[in-house]
Amino acid sequence: MAQSLLEIMELREIIKLRLLKFSNRRISQELGIHRNTVNKYVQLLQVSGFDDQELLELEDSSLRDLFPSYDTIDTNRYEKLSKNFSFYASELKKTGCTKLRLWEDYILQSPDGYGSSQFNFHLNNWLDRKKGSGKIIHQYGDKMFVDYTGKKLTIVDKTTGLISEVEVFVSILPASQYVFVEASLSQKREDFISSINNALDFYGGVPKVVTPDNLKSAVTKASKYEPVLNKAFKDQGLHYGFCINPTRSYSPRDKSLVEGAVKLIYQHVFYDLSKQTFFSLIQLNNAIQELLEIFNLKEMKTYGASRFKLFNQYEKHCLSALPMEKYELKEFKVARVQKMGYIHLSADKNYYSVPFRYIGEKVEIQYNQDTVDVFHQHSRIATHQRSFKKGSYNTIENHLASSHQFYSQWKPDFFLQQANELGESVYQLVSQLFAQAAYPEITYKRALGIIHLKSKYSKDRIDNACQMALENQIISYSSVKNILENNMDLQQSADDLRQIPKHNNIRNNYY
Numbered sequence: 001m002a003q004s005l006l007e008i009m010e011l012r013e014i015i016k017l018r019l020l021k022f023s024n025r026r027i028s029q030e031l032g033i034h035r036n037t038v039n040k041y042v043q044l045l046q047v048s049g050f051d052d053q054e055l056l057e058l059e060d061s062s063l064r065d066l067f068p069s070y071d072t073i074d075t076n077r078y079e080k081l082s083k084n085f086s087f088y089a090s091e092l093k094k095t096g097c098t099k100l101r102l103w104e105d106y107i108l109q110s111p112d113g114y115g116s117s118q119f120n121f122h123l124n125n126w127l128d129r130k131k132g133s134g135k136i137i138h139q140y141g142d143k144m145f146v147d148y149t150g151k152k153l154t155i156v157d158k159t160t161g162l163i164s165e166v167e168v169f170v171s172i173l174p175a176s177q178y179v180f181v182e183a184s185l186s187q188k189r190e191d192f193i194s195s196i197n198n199a200l201d202f203y204g205g206v207p208k209v210v211t212p213d214n215l216k217s218a219v220t221k222a223s224k225y226e227p228v229l230n231k232a233f234k235d236q237g238l239h240y241g242f243c244i245n246p247t248r249s250y251s252p253r254d255k256s257l258v259e260g261a262v263k264l265i266y267q268h269v270f271y272d273l274s275k276q277t278f279f280s281l282i283q284l285n286n287a288i289q290e291l292l293e294i295f296n297l298k299e300m301k302t303y304g305a306s307r308f309k310l311f312n313q314y315e316k317h318c319l320s321a322l323p324m325e326k327y328e329l330k331e332f333k334v335a336r337v338q339k340m341g342y343i344h345l346s347a348d349k350n351y352y353s354v355p356f357r358y359i360g361e362k363v364e365i366q367y368n369q370d371t372v373d374v375f376h377q378h379s380r381i382a383t384h385q386r387s388f389k390k391g392s393y394n395t396i397e398n399h400l401a402s403s404h405q406f407y408s409q410w411k412p413d414f415f416l417q418q419a420n421e422l423g424e425s426v427y428q429l430v431s432q433l434f435a436q437a438a439y440p441e442i443t444y445k446r447a448l449g450i451i452h453l454k455s456k457y458s459k460d461r462i463d464n465a466c467q468m469a470l471e472n473q474i475i476s477y478s479s480v481k482n483i484l485e486n487n488m489d490l491q492q493s494a495d496d497l498r499q500i501p502k503h504n505n506i507r508n509n510y511y
Contacts, residue, residue, distance in 0.1 A: 010033065011041070011063060012056065012063075014027055014033075014038065014041060014042070014045075015045065015052050015055050015056055016056065018042070018045070018052050019052045019053065019056075024038045024039050024042055027042075043079065044078075047079070047082035047083070047085065047126075048125075048126065051301075077110075077112075077113060077114065078122065080110065080113075081106070081110075081113065081114065081119070081122060082122070082126070084106070085123065085126045085127075086302060086303045086304050086305075088102050088123060089126075089127065089302075089303070090303065090310065090314060093138055093139050093140045093175040093314070094139070094140055094314070099119075099120055099123065100116065102119075102123075103116045103119045103120070106119060107119075138174040138175040139175060139318075140175045140176065140314050140315040140318040141175070141205075141207055141208065141315055141318025141319050141320075142174075142175065142207060142208050142209060142318075143173070143174055143175075143207055143208070143209045143210070143211055144171055144172070144173055144199065144203075144207040144209070144210050144211070144242075145171065145172050145174060145211045145212075145258035145261075146169070146170070146171045146195075146196065146199070146210060146211070146212045146213075146258070147169075147170055147212070147213045147258045147259070147262065148167050148168060148169055148170070148187055148213075149167075149168040149170060149262050149265065149266070149270075150262070151168075151266065151270065152165040152166060152167060152168065153165070153166050153168055153183055153270070153273060153278075153284060154166065154278075155278050155279060155280060155281060155283075155284055156277055156278065156279055157279075158279045166183045166184065166185055166281065166284070167183065167184050167185070167186055167187050167191070168181060168182070168183050168184075168265075169181070169182045169183075169184055169191075169192070169195040169199075170258060170261055170262055170265060171195075171196075171199040171258075172258050172261045173203065173207065173311065173315055175310075175314070175315055176307055176310035176311040176314060176315040177261070177300070177307045177310070178203070178296060178307045178308065178310070178311035178315065179261050179264075179265070179292065179295065179296060179307065180198075180199045180202045180203065180292070181265055181269060181288050181292050182195050182198055182199070182285060182288065183281060183284050183285050183288060184281070185281065189232055189233075189329070190329055192233070193232060193233065193236055193327065193329050194329075196210065196233075196236060196327075197236075197326050197327055200240060200322060201322070201326075203311075203316075203319060204316060204319070204322065205316065205318075205319025205320055205321060205322060206240045206241055206242050206319055206320040206321070206322060207242060207319060207320075208242060208243060208320075209242060209243045209244070209245050210237065210242050210243070210244055210245075211244075211245050211246065212233075212244070212246050213246070213258075231332050232329055232330060232331075232332070235327075235330055235366075236327045239323060239327040240322070240323060240327060241320055241323075242320075264295070265295075268291065268294070268295040268298075269288060269291045269292060269295065272291055273287060273288070273291070295307075296308045296311075328368050328369070328370075329368065330366045330367060330368050331347065331365075331366070331367050331368070332364060332365070332366055333345070333346065333347070333364070333365040333367075334362060334363070334364055334365070335362070335363055335364075335365055336360065336361070336362050336363070337354055337358045337359050337360060337361050337363060338351075338359070339359055339360070340359075341353055341354060341355070341356045341358075341359055341399060342354070342393060342395075343363060343365060343374060345365060345367065345372060347367075348386070348387065348388055348389075348390065349390045349391060350387055350388075350389060350390060350391060350392040350393070350394065351392070351393045351394065352372055352374065352382065352384045352394045353382065353384075353393075353394065353395045353396050353399040354374050354376075354381055354382045354399055355381055355382065355398075355399050356399060358376055358381060361376055363375060363376045363381070364376075367386060368386075369386065370385065370386055371383060371384065371385060371386055372384045372385075372386050372394075382396065382399065384396070393444070412434050412443075415430055415434075415443075415444065415447040415448065415451065416430055416431060416434075418451050419431075419447065419450070419451060421459075422451065422454060422459050422462050422463060423459055423460070423462065423463025423466065424463070425463045425464070425466035425467035425470060426450065426451075426462055426463050426466045428466070428470055429450070429466040429469060429470055429475060429480070430447045430450060430451075432470070432475045433446055433447055433450075433475060433476075433477075434447070436475065446476070446477040447477075449477040449481070450462070450466070450477050450480055453480065453481065453484060456484075457484050461484060461489055461490075462480070462484070464489040465480050465483040465484050465488075465489045466480055468483055468488065468489060469483060
């Protein structure tokens with residue numbers, strides 16, 4: 001090797017000519033540099049951990065640091081050390097491994113090798129891809145980065161020929177760089193949660209942290225320091241046992257690795273898929289998995305091993321075990337417990353009981369296709385099988401106070417019997433309430449409201465008011481209540497009755 005370093009411009013010329021596939025001999029001839037000098041520099045370039053294009057993109061100071069002066073480098077010792085750089089990079093990803101431990105192992109095998117400071121100097125030069133970038137050494141089993149590709153794939157409707165774009169989800173374990181890819185119909189929460197489920201199944205385990213970009217399906221409100229996470233995504237994290245740490249806004253380094261994976265997926269998956277036509281999402285995903293397997297088995301020059309090999313050899317056993325069941329997406333609603341001890345689930349327009357002591361309290365409803373859970377201050381207070389029958393009251397008997405136990409007996413006959421005790425017209429009006437309702441349960445509170453008018457008015461007045469309502473076809477709790485409040489049953493005035501709105505479905509605010 002030459003006794004002094006080449007100029008930076010000469011180094012860059014060597015790299016550019018290598019990109020043009022010039023031989024060392026021809027580079028020597030073109031630049032007028034001794035062939036042995038070119039050979040030595042090319043050897044150092046090859047073990048630097050960079051490809052030629054990356055070397056050209058380095059700043060001068062970073063490029064200079066790859067080539068210590070002749071006095072500080074013994075070529076044979078350096079070449080022997082540099083052969084282990086990929087192995088050291090892999091070992092540093094293991095929990096508890098330090099550069100000091102690596103040097104101690106190195107010096108046992110090479111007693112005439114570098115001291116610890118020179119060892120660290122050369123290893124750090126190889127590890128630092130860009131000057132000042134502070135390259136992160138990812139630990140095995142620590143993180144999973146997730147994102148969507150910017151470009152989309154397409155599927156074709158066989159019947160109509162309509163072409164639909166689909167999203168492409170990408171996840172990567174940064175330590176082994178093992179990649180999962182899946183096409184989905186959208187980036188909406190349901191598809192995002194499903195893709196996370198499928199990625200974890202693909203890896204066969206759970207990392208400590210999942211790091212998404214600031215996707216709307218993952219992050220409700222982006223922030224550099226404290227983003228607000230989508231509640232379903234947080235619930236999924238609790239189910240699997242991973243933490244969520246979104247990338248910071250305006251911090252490209254946080255997502256550079258997954259973006260690098262996306263570019264590789266464009267090259268190794270998208271290009272081949274562009275030559276085919278797919279008629280379903282399943283067909284497209286099957287093709288993606290075939291190409292993904294080839295990609296993950298491809299050897300990475302930097303590490304001398306494939307992603308699949310690094311994953312199975314080092315990372316798989318570092319992942320936590322998957323739970324017995326996949327996470328099932330939940331919906332979240334806030335409600336207040338009504339005076340009768342029920343919460344209203346607006347999605348299905350029905351009711352679920354909670355313990356009576358929570359009447360008036362604000363609670364959170366979490367529900368999926370099978371169950372409805374009610375939480376008060378993060379503690380579960382009720383669990384029900386989900387019902388899709390509109391207007392139904394789903395009751396657990398011991399939720400009701402002793403004074404409310406009779407609600408569990410609710411049937412149309414129960415209310416008709418009480419109405420009959422107040423008078424024939426009351427019975428007739430309540431009968432018509434049940435007759436005009438699509439579901440009897442919807443009428444329960446309205447019928448109860450009419451019956452409870454006996455606490456303020458006499459039976460005769462209630463019966464007369466109901467008779468007036470029947471005669472004028474204004475069948476509702478609100479109509480009867482208005483007749484009594486305005487003493488219309490005492491005035492017997494048809495003109496006054498015409499002022500009562502004929503809304504049979506007026507919302508009952510009695511409870």
